[in-house]
Amino acid sequence: MDTAPDSTSFDADVAVIGLGAVGSSAAWRLAARGLDVLGFEQFEPGHAWGGSTGKTRLFRVACLEHPGLTPIARRARDLWRELEASSGEPLFLETGGIMVGPPDSHLIEGTLRAAEAHDLPVERLDAEAIARRSPANARIEPGDVGVWDPEAGILRPEAAIIAAAAAARAAGADLRTGVRVVAIEPDADGVTIRTAGPGEADAPSFRVRRVAVTAGPWIGRFVPEVPLTPHRVVMTWFRPREGHAADLDVLPVFIRSVPGHDTWIWGHGALPDGDARARGFGGFDAKVGPEFDGPFDADDPDAIDREVHPGETDGISELVAATFPDLEPDPSGVTTCIMTHTPDGQFVVGPTADPRVFVGGGCSGHSFKHASALGELVAQAVAGEPAFTDASFLDPRRFATAPATG
Ligand SMILES: Cc1cc2nc3c(=O)[nH]c(=O)nc-3n(C[C@H](O)[C@H](O)[C@H](O)COP(=O)(O)OP(=O)(O)OC[C@H]3O[C@@H](n4cnc5c(N)ncnc54)[C@H](O)[C@@H]3O)c2cc1C
Numbered sequence: 001m002d003t004a005p006d007s008t009s010f011d012a013d014v015a016v017i018g019l020g021a022v023g024s025s026a027a028w029r030l031a032a033r034g035l036d037v038l039g040f041e042q043f044e045p046g047h048a049w050g051g052s053t054g055k056t057r058l059f060r061v062a063c064l065e066h067p068g069l070t071p072i073a074r075r076a077r078d079l080w081r082e083l084e085a086s087s088g089e090p091l092f093l094e095t096g097g098i099m100v101g102p103p104d105s106h107l108i109e110g111t112l113r114a115a116e117a118h119d120l121p122v123e124r125l126d127a128e129a130i131a132r133r134s135p136a137n138a139r140i141e142p143g144d145v146g147v148w149d150p151e152a153g154i155l156r157p158e159a160a161i162i163a164a165a166a167a168a169r170a171a172g173a174d175l176r177t178g179v180r181v182v183a184i185e186p187d188a189d190g191v192t193i194r195t196a197g198p199g200e201a202d203a204p205s206f207r208v209r210r211v212a213v214t215a216g217p218w219i220g221r222f223v224p225e226v227p228l229t230p231h232r233v234v235m236t237w238f239r240p241r242e243g244h245a246a247d248l249d250v251l252p253v254f255i256r257s258v259p260g261h262d263t264w265i266w267g268h269g270a271l272p273d274g275d276a277r278a279r280g281f282g283g284f285d286a287k288v289g290p291e292f293d294g295p296f297d298a299d300d301p302d303a304i305d306r307e308v309h310p311g312e313t314d315g316i317s318e319l320v321a322a323t324f325p326d327l328e329p330d331p332s333g334v335t336t337c338i339m340t341h342t343p344d345g346q347f348v349v350g351p352t353a354d355p356r357v358f359v360g361g362g363c364s365g366h367s368f369k370h371a372s373a374l375g376e377l378v379a380q381a382v383a384g385e386p387a388f389t390d391a392s393f394l395d396p397r398r399f400a401t402a403p404a405t406g
Pocket of ligand 1 (some may be wrong): 017020021023041042043049050052053056058059157181198233234235288301339361362363364365366367368369370371
């Protein structure tokens with residue numbers, strides 16, 4: 001990035017707005033490049049009010065959503081491992097993962113497409129092999145097949161974000177938490193960042209050369225031309241029935257079709273407190289969630305209903321009952337979270353039409369695993385470096401309508 005002095009004085013080379021999954025890593029990767037970074041987070045890193053709460057997130061390398069995501073997942077895993085080392089916190093647990101569904105489903109075809117494109121060591125499974133690999137997944141429709149992704153696993157989102165923010169600070173970033181940005185104003189020389197700290201009538205503003213907007217569900221406040229739909233979702237956990245098992249040995253990371261239903265579910269088994277593999281992950285019950293296939297209502301991220309109402313979990317309970325005879329279908333735990341959808345289900349990472357404004361977000365329900373590497377891609381875009389992989393399918397400008405001709 002060109003940091004030559006000019007007529008304006010700057011508070012930093014780059015501001016990062018929002019220090020959640022992508023933003024904390026973007027701040028880290030920018031600071032690691034020697035850029036002067038000013039980061040803003042309206043809450044505290046690891047908070048429960050954005051898109052990254054809920055104890056765990058699934059990690060997969062054979063990414064059914066797009067084969068171009070595989071190199072991003074692998075780079076992300078390296079960075080998560082680096083954060084594990086710097087923080088001393090366990091962040092990633094490799095469990096392997098199983099995908100189960102009709103052979104011509106997007107779930108199976110998409111997984112195999114990514115595996116073939118990158119020569120991944122996945123295994124194709126028939127019904128018997130599915131039951132052997134994951135006894136809890138033995139109930140399937142006739143004809144369903146499985147794919148085993150040995151590199152799949154579980155991440156700890158809150159701890160990972162805290163670790164990335166700490167790494168950013170250690171690399172020299174100035175991170176301001178409890179500070180809400182209210183406006184970004186790009187001009188010919190740079191960008192003015194206006195804040196509204198709690199209780200401050202005249203909160204300070206800052207001048208930076210460039211800005212990375214990584215505000216998750218709130219990105220639309222700053223970059224309305226990127227079409228994002230924040231949407232409230234409910235996450236659910238389930239306990240095994242008395243005398244039955246549903247831990248990670250029998251129920252590793254999974255995405256699978258539901259017998260008798262035209263939909264998928266995703267999740268992972270339980271990791272009891274004290275389990276040797278827990279390594280500080282903390283105990284949790286099995287997690288099961290529904291496919292999110294839209295259409296989605298746009299919810300105001302500042303006005304999310306945090307209460308879970310009677311009847312709201314009936315749908316997922318029915319899917320659990322149809323799939324997993326070993327689980328109690330009534331949830332043992334529930335919480336709310338915000339998912340932010342793009343029109344094509346891929347993230348938005350890179351430059352906008354304004355050369356000083358960059359974006360990293362658009363989770364579409366599958367970005368946490370990639371977030372450390374998405375932070376790296378944001379940093380490379382801001383710094384003017386070539387991306388470590390072809391990420392053109394994530395270009396935020398892909399939704400711009402073509403200018404009228406004639
Ligand atoms: C139910 C559910 C399940 C999911 N499961 C998976 C999964 O299994 N695997 C996977 O890979 N992904 C999964 N995802 C997706 C993933 O968790 C999220 O996409 C990802 O964590 C979002 O990261 P983000 O950085 O875009 O947003 P966030 O983590 O929400 O970060 C945005 C940050 O910006 C801050 N901010 C916003 N506005 C301002 C402002 N004005 N001033 C200062 N700060 C601001 C917010 O407070 C927040 O901290 C799931 C998502 C959901 C909702």
